[in-house]
Amino acid sequence: MHEDLLAAMRQSIADGDQDAATATANQAIEVGLDPLVAIDEGYVPGLSYVGSCFSSGEMFLPDMMLAARAMNAAMAVLKPELAKRSQQRSVRGRVVIGTVKGDIHEIGKNLVGTMLSASGFEVVDLGVDVAPERFVDAARENNADIVGVSALLTTTMTGQRTVVESLAAAGLRPGVKVIVGGAPVTRAWAAEIGADGYSEDAVGAVALATKLMEGAAGAAQG
Amino acid sequence: MRPTLTLLDPGLEARVLDEALALLLEPGVKVHEPEAAALLAAAGADVRDGVARIPERVVREALATVPRSFALYDRAGRPAVRYGDGLVQFDPGSCGVAVLDPDTLEHRPSLSADLVRLVRVAEGLDAYAAQSTAVVCGDVPPPIGDLWRLLLVLLNSDKPVVTGGFGIRTTRVMLDMLAIDAGGPEALAARPRAVFDVCPSPPLSWSELGCRALIDLARAGVPAQMVAMPLAGGAAPVTLIGSVVQHAAECLSGIAIHQLAKPGAPIVWGGAPAILDMRSGTTPMGAVETAMIDAAYAQVGRGLGLPTHTYLVGSDAKLVDAQAGMESAWGAVIAALGGVDLVSGAGMLDTLLCQSAEKLVVDAEAIASALRLVRGIETPTETLATASFAAAGPEGRFLELPETRKLFRTEQHLPSAVVERRSYRAWADAGGMDAFAHARQRADALVAAWQPPAIDPTAAAAIVEIARREAEGVGLVGMPGLDGEAIAAG
Numbered sequence: 001m002h003e004d005l006l007a008a009m010r011q012s013i014a015d016g017d018q019d020a021a022t023a024t025a026n027q028a029i030e031v032g033l034d035p036l037v038a039i040d041e042g043y044v045p046g047l048s049y050v051g052s053c054f055s056s057g058e059m060f061l062p063d064m065m066l067a068a069r070a071m072n073a074a075m076a077v078l079k080p081e082l083a084k085r086s087q088q089r090s091v092r093g094r095v096v097i098g099t100v101k102g103d104i105h106e107i108g109k110n111l112v113g114t115m116l117s118a119s120g121f122e123v124v125d126l127g128v129d130v131a132p133e134r135f136v137d138a139a140r141e142n143n144a145d146i147v148g149v150s151a152l153l154t155t156t157m158t159g160q161r162t163v164v165e166s167l168a169a170a171g172l173r174p175g176v177k178v179i180v181g182g183a184p185v186t187r188a189w190a191a192e193i194g195a196d197g198y199s200e201d202a203v204g205a206v207a208l209a210t211k212l213m214e215g216a217a218g219a220a221q222g
Numbered sequence: 223m224r225p226t227l228t229l230l231d232p233g234l235e236a237r238v239l240d241e242a243l244a245l246l247l248e249p250g251v252k253v254h255e256p257e258a259a260a261l262l263a264a265a266g267a268d269v270r271d272g273v274a275r276i277p278e279r280v281v282r283e284a285l286a287t288v289p290r291s292f293a294l295y296d297r298a299g300r301p302a303v304r305y306g307d308g309l310v311q312f313d314p315g316s317c318g319v320a321v322l323d324p325d326t327l328e329h330r331p332s333l334s335a336d337l338v339r340l341v342r343v344a345e346g347l348d349a350y351a352a353q354s355t356a357v358v359c360g361d362v363p364p365p366i367g368d369l370w371r372l373l374l375v376l377l378n379s380d381k382p383v384v385t386g387g388f389g390i391r392t393t394r395v396m397l398d399m400l401a402i403d404a405g406g407p408e409a410l411a412a413r414p415r416a417v418f419d420v421c422p423s424p425p426l427s428w429s430e431l432g433c434r435a436l437i438d439l440a441r442a443g444v445p446a447q448m449v450a451m452p453l454a455g456g457a458a459p460v461t462l463i464g465s466v467v468q469h470a471a472e473c474l475s476g477i478a479i480h481q482l483a484k485p486g487a488p489i490v491w492g493g494a495p496a497i498l499d500m501r502s503g504t505t506p507m508g509a510v511e512t513a514m515i516d517a518a519y520a521q522v523g524r525g526l527g528l529p530t531h532t533y534l535v536g537s538d539a540k541l542v543d544a545q546a547g548m549e550s551a552w553g554a555v556i557a558a559l560g561g562v563d564l565v566s567g568a569g570m571l572d573t574l575l576c577q578s579a580e581k582l583v584v585d586a587e588a589i590a591s592a593l594r595l596v597r598g599i600e601t602p603t604e605t606l607a608t609a610s611f612a613a614a615g616p617e618g619r620f621l622e623l624p625e626t627r628k629l630f631r632t633e634q635h636l637p638s639a640v641v642e643r644r645s646y647r648a649w650a651d652a653g654g655m656d657a658f659a660h661a662r663q664r665a666d667a668l669v670a671a672w673q674p675p676a677i678d679p680t681a682a683a684a685i686v687e688i689a690r691r692e693a694e695g696v697g698l699v700g701m702p703g704l705d706g707e708a709i710a711a712g
Contacts, residue, residue, distance in 0.1 A: 060500035062455070102431075104254075104423050107456045111503065154319045155388040158364050183504075184319050184575065188331075201503050 002033050006042040009074070013046025016066025018073040025077035035078040039089055043074050047118055054203060064202070065111065068118035091122050093213040096138045097148035098126030100159030105152035108181060111202040112148060119206045132159070132166035139167060139176050145216060146209055149195075151182040160185070161193035168194075177212045181205060224598050227559035229518045230466075238463070238522050242470035243278045250275040251426045251475040255433030261482040274475070281474050284481035290527050292445060292488040294352060294382035295413040297403075297676055303351045303382045303417075305445075305490060305529030305563045310596060311351035312554075312589050313384050314344050315536050315570035316419075317371070318357040318577035324662050327541060329576045332357035334374060334703025336577075339669060340569065341378040343579040346668035349586035354384040354566060357577045359703065363696040365389065366689075369396050372416070373689045374703045376403055377682060380675040384447070384566060386419035390434045393418070395688065397442050402684045403677070411443025417490065417564075419449045422472040424457035428479065436480040440487035447490040447531050447564075448476045453505060454515065456498035462515050469493055469519040477528075490564070491523030492531030494574070504573050508537040508549025510556075517560035524561060532562045535585050536570035542581045542658045546571060550585050554592035561596075580661040583668070587637050594635040602629055640664055 005027060012020035021043070028038040050067040053059035075089075082089060095116055099109050106128050117123040124142050126134055139147050147167060151157040160180045167173050177196040180189070190198035196212060199205040230238065250273040253259045259269045265283075268275040291306030303311055320329040321336045337357050344350045355371035362370045368388040375383045376399065387393030396418075397410075404410035420435040422428050428436075439446040450472040452458030452465040459465060473491050480489050495515045496505035506512060516532040523530040534553035539545035550568070557565040567574070568589065569582035603609060603625065614620045640660040642649055649655075655663075686704070693701060 057501060061498070061503055062500060104427065104429060105457075107453070107498075108503070154317065154358050155364060155367070183573070 002028075002031065002037075005031070005033065006038070009038060009042025010046035010049065012074070013043055013067050013070050014049055016050075016063060016070050018066075018070045021070035021074040022077055025074040028078070029081050035081045035085070036087055036089065038078060039075070043071055044120075047071050051203065061111070065114060068114040071118040072114070089120065092120040093145040093209060094122045094124070094142055095146045095148055095209060096124045096126065096135065096142055096144045097150065098130035098135060098138075099128040099150045099152075100156050100163065101129055101131050102159060103151050103153055103156035104128040105150070105182075108152065108183075108202075109148070109150040112150070112181060112199075112205045115202040115206050116148075116209060119210075121206075121209060132162045135163045136166050136170045136172065139172055140170070144176055146177045146179060146212060148179045148181065148205070148209075151180070151185065154184045157182060157184050157189065160189075160195065164194050177216070179205065179208055179212070224596060225559060226561060226596075227517055227556060228521065229514060230521055234463070235522060235525055238467050238470055239526075241467045242474055243281065245426065245467065245471040246276040246278075246281065246475055248275065249273070249426065251428060251471070253428050253433060253475075253479070255428070255430045255437075257437060258428065258433035258479045261437075261479060265478070265482055267478075276475055276478055280478050284478040284485075285474075285526060285528075287481050287485040288477060288528055289486065289488050291529060292414075294417055294445070295415055296382055297380040297415070299413060303564060305488075305531075306527075307563070308561070310558045310562060310565065310593065312535065312557075312565045312568055313350055313352035314340065314354045314356045314582055315533065315567035315574055315577065316354040316356045316384065317386070318570065318575055319360075320572070320576040321357060322542065322571060322576055322578035322580070324578075324580055324665075329540070329572065331360040332577065333361045334359040334370070337371060337374050338378055338703050338705070339665075340577055340579050340582065341375055342672040343582055343665050343668045344569075345379050345381065345672055347582065347586045349589040350381070350568070350582075352382040352384050352564070353379045355386070356569065361702040362693075363698055365696050366392060366692045366698070368392050369399065369692060370689065370703070372396050372399060373685060376400075376685060377677065377704070378672075378675065380677075383416045384419065384564070385416050386421075387431070387435060390431060390438075392692075393435055393438060395692065397438070397444060399685045399688055400444065402681050402688075405681075407442065414444050414488070417445040417447045419492070420446045420476070421449045421451065422476055424450070424452050424472065425468055426471060426475075428476065432476075433479060436476060436489075437483040440480045440484035440489075443484075443487060445488040445490065446480060447492045448473050449531075449533070450476075450493040450495065450519075452493075452495045452515070454495070454497040454511070455500065456503075456505075458495070462497075462511055462518065465495055465515050466518045466522065469495055469515070470522050473523070488529070490531045491520075491526070491528040492564075493519060494533035494566075495519070496573075504538070506538045507533060507567065507570065507574055508539070508545070508553060510552060513553055513556040516562070517556050520560050520562045530562050531564045531566065532557060532560075533567045533574070534562075534565050535589065536567035536574055537581075538571070538573050540572055540576075542571070542578055542584060542661065546581060547584065547588075547657070550581070551588040551591070554585070554588040555595060558589075558592035558596045579665045580658055583638075583661040583664045584640055584657055587641050590635050590637070600632075602632070638664060
């Protein structure tokens with residue numbers, strides 16, 4: 001049932017075609033397809049396909065970005081329908097992201113935000129030049145699981161340490177995990193400032209966030 | 223004739239400027255600093271919500287007052303770097319956060335002692351007309367990291383220096399240090415030793431730090447070097463030409479702010495653009511497309527009669543390996559053929575994150591060869607060949623001719639031992655060293671041969687005292703990088 005439609009959904013993500021993603025999502029509502037089925041059997045496999053093609057070198061960053069944006073376009077259509085049915089897509093985690101104070105670079109942060117969002121995380125993007133207290137406030141207000149702090153410059157990466165310290169001072173650590181990224185950021189730096197992880201790229205950031213959420217779930221169970 | 227590389231035909235060059243000027247009106251340029259915004263508004267720009275829409279007239283008036291040429295002076299007062307004079311000159315790339323450890327081949331965080339070693343190696347290499355504050359000093363707190371780099375270069379070198387400030391206050395401290403070294407603020411303005419890199423933020427944005435640096439440098443009479451960094455496909459259009467347009471718009475807006483602060487102050491049309499690598503998301507500085515953007519924007523700057531700068535001779539390789547040699551050499555050749563006044567980037571690996579003294583040594587050979595190339599085919603003899611044949615006789619004894627002895631040193635670049643040209647047997651018998659091993663030996667030899675600079679002891683003491691106060695202010699214990707020799711100089 002609806003196999004053609006599900007295939008078209010997968011294809012819309014693989015093609016990075018926002019219009020097709022929106023259209024197939026609307027079609028799902030018209031034909032009464034369960035939106036959770038549309039997401040899990042239509043769009044998510046499309047995104048996984050793009051992710052695996054990226055990893056194998058057959059697809060590139062623009063393919064990923066457009067796939068993620070198509071995914072988000074489909075979700076924008078399906079979310080009200082989920083609400084209407086009192087259904088919820090299982091949110092894999094809530095992530096607050098931003099670029100540190102004094103730094104206005106956002107490409108990396110946007111990539112990570114888009115990929116996290118497309119991968120089922122709820123993302124609050126604070127933008128660039130974000131003061132530590134804004135990270136703290138947003139983490140508290142949004143009940144964040146993870147705070148992602150980006151810095152491109154060697155001169156601003158020290159701001160990542162300040163965010164970790166501010167979250168700790170506000171009593172939000174270690175409950176709220178901190179992940180850091182940006183060109184000068186290394187595993188050693190992440191460890192030095194007490195962050196919970198770092199990633200080289202957006203695909204790695206999704207894997208890292210997923211791992212941290214699994215760890216958190218494990219810790220809660222244990 | 224001097225061989226050149228021209229990537230834009232005249233019509234395309236004009237279109238670049240037309241579209242750059244159009245971008246300055248729509249969407250305009252973000253200006254995150256009140257005085258810069260006020261200067262632009264007073265000149266006739268429409269400034270609202272932090273965005274300046276700058277009319278062509280403001281840009282043209284600013285362009286009219288930019289010096290077409292100027293020099294950076296060495297400590298002896300010689301014009302060692304001459305912008306706008308048709309020369310192509312080079313300096314080590316900055317600013318790395320790591321160095322390639324020649325023993326372990328790891329990229330480890332750079333320390334003050336690493337910067338000192340890099341400076342002493344570059345001091346002995348003629349390929350580098352200037353020094354740069356090449357790496358951050360990981361053993362110095364970041365709030366004074368910028369002035370510490372300058373301190374160590376001033377105490378270890380007589381060459382001009384390409385530097386930059388990390389903060390508004392510390393940039394002013396750096397200007398104070400340079401003024402002491404020069405013999406006063408007027409002497410500094412008259413014979414600047416340093417040029418400060420000032421970076422717009424792509425796309426089309428000037429940060430508070432960038433604006434302040436433009437204004438403060440203009441008023442101090444110390445040259446500013448705009449390092450515009452369109453990232454093709456990421457923070458700029460994916461087309462190379464689109465990135466050239468964006469580069470022009472960012473630099474034109476910078477020139478407007480700078481010249482409004484002080485007409486006639488020296489400023490350089492420079493940059494470090496790159497393509498965005500669509501697999502890794504990195505910014506490959508050694509890519510040929512990066513070099514093409516560089517050569518094209520330099521052409522646009524030269525067409526406006528402006529001093530030019532770019533970032534080439536760096537590589538994205540992690541070791542001083544075949545990739546490093548390939549990318550650095552074509553970078554040097556493209557920069558030289560492109561006629562760029564000052565080319566930063568030598569020594570750099572890993573998208574400008576890692577410096578290597580050994581790579582500086584290897585790159586010096588690529589630079590010397592590139593400069594030989596742009597000298598072109600010369601005609602130092604009256605006949606091209608017939609007189610030589612007559613002199614060499616029927617046996618063709620060219621090697622014995624006085625003209626051979628006289629001219630081979632200018633006809634040929636004579637490489638150091640880093641470039642291997644002996645027979646295989648001679649090479650193998652001598653230990654079979656590769657270029658990196660040769661470079662390591664040469665780097666060590668250059669450090670051993672380094673002589674303390676001719677800095678006035680009183681000036682050195684005053685500069686060290688400023689640094690000492692700054693160190694105290696951030697609770698730094700000791701004076702990293704100031705060993706016995708440097709302190710003796712101070």
